[in-house]
Amino acid sequence: MATLVLVIGINPATLHLFIPAMPAIQTAFAIETATVQWALSLALAATAPATLLWGPVSDAVGRRRTLMIASLLIAAGSLAAATASSFGALLIGRVVQACGAAAGPVLAASIVFDIHGDRRAGPALARILVGMIVATMTAPFVGGLLTDTVGWRSTFLVTLTLATLLFVLTWRVLPETHRPADRTSLRPAPLWSAWYRLLRHPVYLGHALMVACSMAIMYAFMAAAPHVMVHLMGRSASEFGIRLIGVGLGFLAGNLVAARWTTRVGSTPMILIGSTLSLAACGGLTIALMGGALTPWTIFGPAIVAAFACGLSMPNAEAVALSASPEASGTASSLTSGLVLLIAALTSQAVGWTLNESPRPLGIAMTIAAALALAAFVGGTIASAQQTQPDQQRERGNADQDTVEAIHQAAMPGQEAAEVLHVRRPLEGRRQQVAGDARHAHPEGRDSRHRE
Template sequence: MTHTSAAARQPAAKPSFIALLIAASAVSPLGINMYLPSMPGMARAFGVDFATIQLTLSLYLAAMAIGQLIIGPLSDRFGRRPMLLAGLLVFVFGSFVCLTAQNVGMLIIGRIVQAIGGCAGITLSRAIVRDLYGRNQVASMIGYVTMGMAVAPMIAPTIGGVLETLYGWRASFVFLMVFGSLILVVAYWQLRETNHNRDAAGSVRHLMHSYLTLFGSRLFWGYTLSASFVSAVFFAFVAGAPYVMIELMGRSPAEYGFYFAIVPSGYILGNFASGRFAGRIGPNRMILAGTLVTLASVASMAVTFALGFLHPVALFAPMFFIGLGNGLVLPSGIAGAVSVKPEVAGAAAGLSGSLQIGFGALVAPVVGATLGATVWPLITIMVVCALFALASFGLVAERRRASSAAGP
């Protein structure tokens, strides 16, 4: 019996179960975005420069990338439920370490622990969706799940900015610890196992063979790299925007948080469009449309600043459409990646997610190191990532042309 047929015979997921997936997926985005308005203040509190405190973001992303490589295959072997519960527990512990940190080194360690645990929600929600739905429904369902998940980064900087203003930077980690604990309790009581194909992934040799199969697939790389580079545009912005907004423009952390809500609004709209239309017009067209929207939006940001308009609107209005582009690309890119080899959907979700976050971990320190008196290093990096995303889509288009040429 194939994995696809098994997935097709699964009962439809209840709305409460999808809501749990959304909440679990939101844990890591909250960890990424909630403390962003506090970064300049944290640098002053610990007596370090912005590039040093920015390591708490870039190393978080790097730990997420590595963690997904481990959690995905382990969930293929041992099940989605135990790995998700373990990840949430680790996230809560990491949040406690951050809360009690007395120096920047301990804060960085706490962030790494947070990331390793938090990435379980993102990776396993995708694998669970692939367990429950057939190939044709995956992109639409991932679109709906990530649309709900986008609420977390939309509200996180706003909450973080207010908490920073009222109580200081440690308050954000209190919030993260409490939120993670609540999701852990709910998941323990409500989450059921969805991976009923665990025996097929029973050996390390089989897992390594599965990874090698994915590495050799141009289609997998086309989907994964397209999603990763489009996502890198967003992560470059996340790494540099607090500095540009607070230091260069002289705005407050709370104001940054309120403006940032514009970005996930676009992402929600893009994911809603993916949920509604990906099944009808196909994932490849969704990826191409989202990539072109992203590239055009970065270009408009560059033109606006070149005209001398140094205002938050110049940053966040184009980012609304970059968020829209991410919402169009990511569900279809992720669905394509995890459907290349459905019997190891956890490994595929882990590898594609690792690369997606890993690209963010690479661009974040580059942005932090190059930003100075102008916004142009940030814009340049965003443009380069958008161009690479468009080039990566060529692997998908090439494979589609080759399939068409082969005929029925």
């Protein structure tokens, strides 16, 4: 269990340890704010395709071997970033590190399903998800504290240590959970075909984009807030890390409320409440910043509310997206993760290009992402309604046709009715009931024909 907690927690650890160090890295290499953002956005962009590939690779070669390869990539990238003498070298290290860390959540879920099966995987996965939540909440504080006391390079030394520990535990403790008989080949054609079908499905695309744009709210905040706190407000990196814990707690609270109330309220109302609340929170932040109100609570208060709102809407939107293609839910899940990371990378870099001596780009970027999330949800809901309406019309048409067939059948002699039944498709339970009612409705006509 401890190994699986480390597997799923190493991905957020590599990200959130680094974010508080971004202002110090900018100062160390004498680069612009937009330039240092590449260390975040390029790593996220590299994580997106890596997330899509680690699952099929582990299906082909096994979980244990794949996890050892990923651990070596994290270690190599962390060492390269920690010893980088130029920002370009640091970028290469960050990309390699992120590609390896992308395997963590994918392999953790796969290993849990291998061990526990479908029925018991949920509770087991919920237990190890604690590792991801703890890493998300504590890593910014640790990263900020290390940056202020030891220096930004120490954050990469911590991830190097974690990757080395993960490699040793995988090698010495973790057994192979994916049987050789269940392994598959790495053929790209079926995978491309499945992705293409999903991207053409309007219900999936609308709700998957809603999830991605909601996560973009958080990445816009993480890309801009360190600059605002450290450079514009003169606060320390460790203070930023401590306050960022509140944002993580807000997201966790939203998830807990969604888990409790979705069965009572329904997925669509929860998504609507969450997306509307996040837009209101981000809009309020933008108005406050445009009015000159620049305090830590002005920034983090709306961010906590927005994170809570995203916790309400994102799990439900992802569930609706996966339900659009239940026979390929695994592929749909990995594609959604890829979309999330791709849009997060684009958002982070776009925010970096707009940062200046004003804090307003922080609020504007978050508000745009929240508006796009709400628009994607509305589009997905409309598409779902339009898709449901023809199905209902077809069902009503089939019911009318069944009634006519049943009445005709009741009015025919036995031999002729048998011939018709032979060429027509068999009636289902509802059709047989309607036909039976029609026969009872015309007993005289049937009896007179038999007497003749």
